[in-house]
Amino acid sequence: MNQDFFKYQAQTTAFASGFQVEKAVGSYIYGKDGKKYLDFVAGVSANTLGHSHPKVVAAIKEQADRYLHVMVYGEYAQEKPVALCKLLAEATPEPLEVTYLVNSGAEAIDGALKLAKRYTGREEIISMKDSYHGNTHGALSVSGNEVHKREFRPLLPMVNFIRFNDESEFYKITEKTACVIAETVQGAAGFLMPDQDYFKNLKKRCEEVGALLILDEIQPGFGRTGKLFSFEHFGTVPDILVMGKGMGGGVPVGAFMSSEKIMNSLSHSPKLGHITTFGGNPLIAAASLATLNEVLTSGLMEEMERKELLFRQLLVHPKIKNINGKGLMLAVNLGEPEFTLNVAKKCMDKGLIVFWQLYKNEYMRISPPLTISDDEIREGCQIILDSLNEM
Template sequence: MKQDFLKYQAQTSPHPLAMEVSHANGSYIYDTNNKAYLDFVAGVSATPLGHNHPKVINAIKEQLDKYMHVMVYGEYAQNAPVKLAKLLAKNLPFPLEKTYLTNSGTEAIEGALKLAKRATGRSEIISANNAYHGNTMGSMSVMGYEERKQAFRPLLPDVRFINFNNEDDLKLITTKTAGVILETIQGGAGFIQPENGYLEKVRKRCDAVGALLILDEIQPGIGRTGKLFGFENYNCIPDILVIGKGLGGGMPIGAFTASSQHMDLLQNNPKLGHITTFGGHPVIAASALATLKEITESNLMAEALEKEQLFRKLLVHPLITDIRGKGLMLALITPSADITNSVILQCHNEGLILFWLLFEPKAVRITPPLTISNDEIIKGCSIIIDVLDKIKK
């Protein structure tokens, strides 16, 4: 399988891990030799309830027995996507009340950028340096990392960049600005949180000049920071909220949510302002609905903060210089990229799945399922410390 994987399936890097997967359950992934790997990554934050959660699986099977795809997005009323959009509205502050369901996070970013331009009649988009919002052309245009996008230029015009947490840069947001797009917590940059009321200040600046604030919650969202969405920790309500990854419970999904006043602009002038064939797919929406119900009706969000403290208590070592992030969105920082690479690869050999971040080479991603047990956290952290001890020697 590995040979065919490398020969026939397009790769994203020269050296993929290429683990041959047999099955997965709970907090574990098993290879074809039936070796168990404790999962501290959760599909890069995409499986918040772990693998094969019974409520998610049952919801998918029930929908499969009824029907799969029946019509392009937005024409037919279908139970699962309607209930999902309604439950999102119930759990979001006013005026975030209408949701457009897409196939992926990057597609939702594309829709959000279009909506900001449509609502304001302006063209300028402001993003942050070291930002990551996806890899389609519009999303790549607002990526704040030139090395990853220079080969694909020209990209969207009228995109400017500011530094995250730099209040002086807010003056660059003007009456020419259609939208400001920020990750609530910068992911690829190393899980950088907003400081000193930064997001509140961005919100006020956008209000002052009539620009829309787009917050990308594709990584921080769906309970990972102790709240359903990360922005709830920072007293800042966006005009457009972008969701992805964990919302699908392991299935591919994205969404952007805004006020009815703004979202209805996509219906006319022109009609079909944003269209998709498979967005809001009933099987995926059923998975997302079951996931969202479980997270909002359980104690998993509160437990995420308790589990964060357990991680911080256990991960103390001379080669750990910092632990960034909030809840179960954590980045362990080592002194060098070489040490980080060694930690990730050696832990994998020991049966623990860790991963890299996009733009911070010293960071080790720790984003386990919200359902991970304390015993599993203790087990995984012990592996990390043992590996670090060997590196130190």
């Protein structure tokens, strides 16, 4: 199978592992090599409830027995997509009330940018240096790492950048600005957290000049930092909320959410301001609804602070410089990119899956399922420590 994988499936790096998967259950992925691997990555924050969670699988099977795709987005009222949008409205603060379901986080970013430009009638977009929002042309345009962008230019015009968590650059947000877009936790840069009042003051500046605030919660949502969305830690509410990854429990999905007044601007002048064939797919919505219900009712979010503390207590080693992040979004600084990659390989050999941050390869990514147990945390951390001792 590996030979066919490298021959027929498009590759994005020259060093893909080609690890062959047999099955995945709970916190473990089982390889065709007969071994099991503890998963500290969760599909890059996508498998919120672990692998093959019974409630998610049951929801998919139940919906599959009823119907799959029946019509393009927004035409037919289908039970699971409607229920998902309603529950999201109930679980988020005002004025967030209307959700547009799409196929990925990157598409949700593109839709949110279009919405902001359409509603405000403005063209300038301001994003953050070192941000990552996805790889479609729109999402790449507002991502803040030139190395990943330069070969694909020209991208969207009138996109400018300010430093994350630096209020001295707020003056660049003006009456020409349609929106400011930011990750609530900067992911690819190493799970960087802002100061407590940063987003509150950013929202105030946006309101002063009539710009909209878009917050990217593709990685922190659903529940990874101890709140359903990370912005809830900071005492402010975005004008447009973007989500993806973990909201599907392991299936491809994204969404952007806003007030009815703002979202309604996509319905006219022109009509069909954003359109998608498979957005709001009932099978995907069923999985996402099951995931959201479980996160809201299981008490998992209340465990995030304790699990984070356990990781921080266990991961103490001379070769660990610091640990960024919150909840189960942790980035372990090992000093040098090559060293971090070698540690990740050694962990894999020992039965633990870890990864690295896209921009800052010196940071080892730890983003396990929210359902991970204390014993599994201890097991994985011991493998990391043993690997460091052998390096």
